[in-house]
Amino acid sequence: MMGTGVSCGSIVVPGGAKIAAAQPLPVIEVYMPTVCLACIDYAEHLRQHGFKVTVNRLPMDDLEATKARLNVPNGYHAIPTATVAGYFIEGHVPAEDIQLRLEKKPEARGLAVPGLPLGAPGREYSSPTCETGCTTLDKTQGTER
DSSP states (O other): OOOOOOOOSEEEOTTSOEEEOOOOOOEEEEEEESSOHHHHHHHHHHHHTTOEEEEEEEOHHHHHHHHHHTTOOGGGOBSOEEEETTEEEEESOOHHHHHHHHHHOOSEEEEEEOBOOTTSTTSTTTOSSOOSOOEEEETTTOOBO
């Protein structure tokens, strides 16, 4: 018998086991300079991983003010900054790392990949591997975890 098409939040697989239906990812708001090709590629990387992306192009002074407003530590600054579900995302953080944080919901302010490392999402065309890891920044003390 065919189903009615009503979603109950899970999927039944052979053997009767249930798998929770994937929840849609929240909107990620990306702040980037007026001209930044790597930032455009990064926004596309996020879209390809299921995020709905809102892009805000800002002059560099306004971008720095955004980082200050979000309390991004100076030593972790990169070019793009984003916000999603109450976290800041600084730099070219892989979508998979963002998805993991949204799933685990750690007590943290955000994630950062400082600078503009080759191989990071949006920079992988010139170098397919990224040597810079993603850092979780502690919510209360602003330190790495």
